[in-house]
Amino acid sequence: MTELALEIGAGGIAAVRVADDVEDDDIRRIEVPPQQVWQSCEQLLREVADGGEVTSLAIACAGPIDMGAGIVAPAGVPQWRAGFDIVAAAQAAFPGAIVQLALDGVALVLAERTLGAMQGVPDALAVSLSERIVGGLAVGGFAVVGRTGNAGNIGHMLVPGCDEPCLCGGRGCLDAVGGGLALCRWARAQGWRGGSVAELAHAAAAGDQVAVAAAGRAGVALGRGIVSAAALLDIDLVVVGGELATAGRALWNPLGETVAEHARLSYLPGLRVVPSPLRGIAVLAGAGVMAHAAVA
Ligand SMILES: [Zn+2]
Structure with missing residues (x-):
């Protein structure tokens, strides 16, 4: 089982394979590219999956999002300004995975409630x-x-x-x-x-x-x-x-x-x-909590 977390925000894109003990070195980060943003996300996800069969993928994205439609339009990603169907793209890339989408702030809450100061x-x-x-x-x-x-x-x-x-x-x-x-x-x-x-x-x-x-x-x-x-x-x-x-x-x-x-x-x-005790990784950690909960 390979569970992945993806964060897309103004500070860039980050991906990690969910594990009990994640070190900073396990997290892959890139800046938001001007074009081919999803292709860059997918490449990052495949790198952290390292050949594993992806069973769960949770995406925490800067707003605004349309959670029901699976569409995101974060201000920091110019290519997606008109809205990008990220859930469909992720589902096509990882057909065997449960794909979830949340606002970065919702992921933040999930991380603080599960691992941080809001327990x-x-x-x-x-x-x-x-x-x-x-x-x-x-x-x-x-x-x-x-x-x-x-x-x-x-x-x-x-x-x-x-x-x-x-x-x-x-x-x-x-x-x-x-x-x-x-x-x-x-x-x-x-x-x-x-x-x-x-x-x-x-x-x-x-x-x-x-x-x-x-x-x-x-x-x-x-x-x-x-x-x-x-x-x-x-x-x-x-x-x-x-x-x-x-x-x-x-x-x-x-x-x-x-x-x-x-x-x-x-x-x-x-x-x-x-x-927060979660340093700068709370949003990504929250996506990890979501990805894990979907298959636990
Ligand atoms: Zn404003």
Whole structure:
């Protein structure tokens, strides 16, 4: 039995063969190519399958998706902007496999609930801060999928007082203010000379003034989004992972202060915002959880 997990997001494409003990070296990653995106995904999957007969394949994809139709149109994959029938393509490539598709945020929740910081917590929000902001929800003990599969997409909650244009076509979305790509753009406009989100997080942790300010922007914007979500959904735990979560106090102090300042309702003072123990692999791990559950 060969179970595979595939992640498609703004930071690239990653694939792994599901196992009890996955090391970083077991994960194959590529950047999103301009063309032949599915062919690249399939090649990556065949590499990690290593000749094994694939019985299960779970795909975690950046939104928006149409889970019922099996179609994805992530903003970070220009070739698929009009929608790509990924489930049909995967089924054709691996006819013996059970193929599943979920939003990356839903995979994030499944990983945190099964392997991470949300174990035993029925009502919680999971957030990943990397190139884009990914979010997923558990309410009443269930991962919330939503009508079309896109529930939990916290990156497109509006941030009060912000008007930055967002890739979704709107303005003032959390992702347009605190997403890693937006922060890198902002930092470069302030004179920062780095390139990637990982570099920005590292620079913030090391005390670079512009990077610290960028992480602070993310912390305040995310804190506002978190309090709004917590007030709406009556959750008591938020797990934050992704590359930017490694920025240290530059992110976590303004985040914590913003949450403390705004979470005043009687049911919110216990709201905990904690780092994810799953490093940067939670979305892929969540796809692995799905792939394994389908055949277990
Ligand atoms: Zn948006």
